[in-house]
Amino acid sequence: MKTIQAIKRLPIRTYLAGRGLYPTKDNPRYGLYLSPLREERTPSFKVDYLQNLWYDFGLGAGGSIIDLVMRLERCDFAQAIRFLGSGERTPMVVPVSSSVPPTVPALRLLSDIPLRHPALVGYLSSRGIDPDIAFGYCREVHYAINGWEYFAIGFRNDAGGWELRSERFKGGISPKHITTIDNRSDTVIVFEGFMDFLSYLSMKKQ
Incomplete structure (x- = not known):
């Protein structure tokens, strides 16, 4: 029987391929899939190959291969461990105990502080975004996924x-929503994402 840490290192994409699920977009770092957890037409299920973690943008949830098996095989934690540790490939359909929450957010907010980490500031500059503009709208967000701590540029929604x-x-960290910024104008400009918004402001400044 493999240890839990060894099980968490089992490639998620290999597990999905065993179920006949393959990415619609693939590169050495991550793959984008049509979510196996719900019906959708635009792929929004990301598998990070480097960290071996998954995230469903539509659900606002993600985690390790164990979390994914619990959802797809409809089993509890112990059953998922046995399923992955034994190398078994027969799907288990077991009712989940009512004591197990059906949805557990994968990303947990730890803190948000002024944006200052050199890696994040450098990333903004590499995208052609003026850091001084980003400082006015973004924060440095520290978050955790299954006990592992990370940080990123954070843009808060409404x-x-x-x-x-x-x-x-x-x-993202749930709840999902839009962000509105009132600049006291009768003109409305809509952006798909906050990086597009920051890029627009940077170009407008130039």
Whole structure:
């Protein structure tokens, strides 16, 4: 029987391939899939190959391969460990105990501080974004995924959630919502993401 840490290192993409699930977009760092957890037409299920973690942008949840097996095989933690540790590939359909929450947010907010980490400031500059502009709208957000701590550029939405971005990660902390900024104008400009918004402001300044 493998240890839990060894099980968490089992490639998520290999597990998904065993279920006949393959990415619609693939590169050495991550793959984008149509979510296996719900119906969708635009892929929003990301598997980070380097960290071996998954995140479903539509659900606002993610985690390790164990978390994914619990959801897809509809089993509890101990059953997922046995399933992965034994190398078994027969899906288990076991009712989940009512004491197990059906949805557990994968990203946990630890803190938000003024944006200052050199890696994040350097990433903004590499994208052609003026850091001085970003400082006025963004924060440095520290968060945890299954006990592992990370940090990213954070852009808060109207519901109190965060959109997160760094050189190696794109995700968010629930709840998902839009962000509105009132500049006392009758003109409305809509951006798909906050990086587009910051890029626009940087170009406008130039």
